[in-house]
Amino acid sequence: MYKRYQLDNGIRVITEKIPHFRSVSIGVWFAAGSLYEDFENSGMPHFIEHMLFKGTKNRSAKQIAQAMDAVGGQLNAFTAKECTCYYSNVIDEHLPRAIDVLSDMIINSLLDPAEVEKEKGVVLEEILMYEDSPEDLAHDLLVEALVGRHPLANSILGSQEFILDLNREKLVSFLDKKYLPQNAVISIAGNFDEGQLMDLLETFFGNWRKQSDHAVGQGSVPAPLYRSTNLFRWKDIEQVHLCIGYPGVPLGQDDVYPLMIFNNLLGGGMSSRLFQNIREDKGLVYSVVSYPSFYTCGGLFTIYASMKPSQAKKVADLIMEEIQKVKAEGIFADEFDTAKQQLKGNYILGLESSSSRMNAIGRAELLLGVVRTPEEVLAKIEDITMEDVMRVANQVLSPDTMAIALVGRENVLDGTSYSGS
Secondary structure, three states: OEEEEEOOOOOEEEEEEOOOOOEEEEEEEEOOOHHHOOHHHOOHHHHHHHHOOOOEOOOOHHHHHHHHHOOOOEEEEEEOOOOEEEEEEEEHHHHHHHHHHHHHHHHHEOOOHHHHHHHHHHHHHHHHHHHOOHHHHHHHHHHHHHHOOOHHHOOOOOOHHHHHOOOHHHHHHHHHHHOOHHHEEEEEEEOOOHHHHHHHHHHHHOOOOOOOOOOOOOOOOOOOOOOOOEEEEEOOOOOEEEEEEEEOOOOOOOOHHHHHHHHHHHOOOOOOHHHHHHHHHOOOOOEEEEEEEEEOOEEEEEEEEEEOHHHHHHHHHHHHHHHHHHHHHOOOHHHHHHHHHHHHHHHHHOOOOHHHHHHHHHHHHHHOOOOOOHHHHHHHHHHOOHHHHHHHHHHHOOHHHOEEEEEEOOOOOOOOOOOOO
């Protein structure tokens, strides 16, 4: 059962007590991500995430790491397009230490200029590593092909030029505008004493008093204007990496469930149509997969495959044939049932740890302000019909808004048009 609280300074708190666990996970979430920045500054939330581990008024970077290692706990963070989360997973008896360390990082970070310069090198290496991954480049290129310069296409890591130009003043300015109590959610899942938890949160976060007129959140980014574009990026690699994409469904809408069921039967697993046809039956690829992406301002539906250049045209044709077959002939009852059971099973198995539950409730509270219970989610999945799946599939798979991204030595699909097919 979820419980909601709000600290006097505006921080929202959502909890799920799971008494039979011996672990507890806590996450501190901010509505800060590349989606809320302009194109030139989109790497700022990610760099800030790195810097908060680099020392506070009370702890050095080494002491931050040692504080959690000493009790066998985990301390980490991630930056996504719509949020940044700092989190810790610990045995229940060490929850006070986890809250202490997280609050210290967020409220008392030094942002030492010497550490800023050192961390630039780390992030620049991360950018180079990312650019060496043609699969990642293809997915980013597809978003650009679908939405152009909309913030959804902003880079989470940012550009090398942006990183090199950073200084402490810019980081402090960002924190003053975005890392605010009213932009924060604290989510806790696992075994804890409710009274002790609230006392700890008041002790370590309650005196954090920052306000700004720059609060961001749901509704602050307009929906993208989707377009049908084909983009190619040259890279000296043996394979070509292909992404085909369509506008999807925004986060929070009930149509996310039929779209996820459709994804499972089209390309979401080893029994899916695309995997069985293109990999298992014809042996043309090692990897072929589809997946939906959900954001508050819009959504994407992506099909990805990698193969040698001589087979790219055949693979693209087979993907389009499968899509046309679905739209013309519909889906079968057995594959629909399998895809629905797969979605239910994946969802339930994903709730088997305190960290996954903390992530689920924190993200939902931050981005939507609504957290559905597992029973509510399973009921919604169970209520989906084959007609619902076909309605959403036909809505999403529109050739008028289909985009293609290709990364490799040669634009092997140059001159090929699938629009109107």
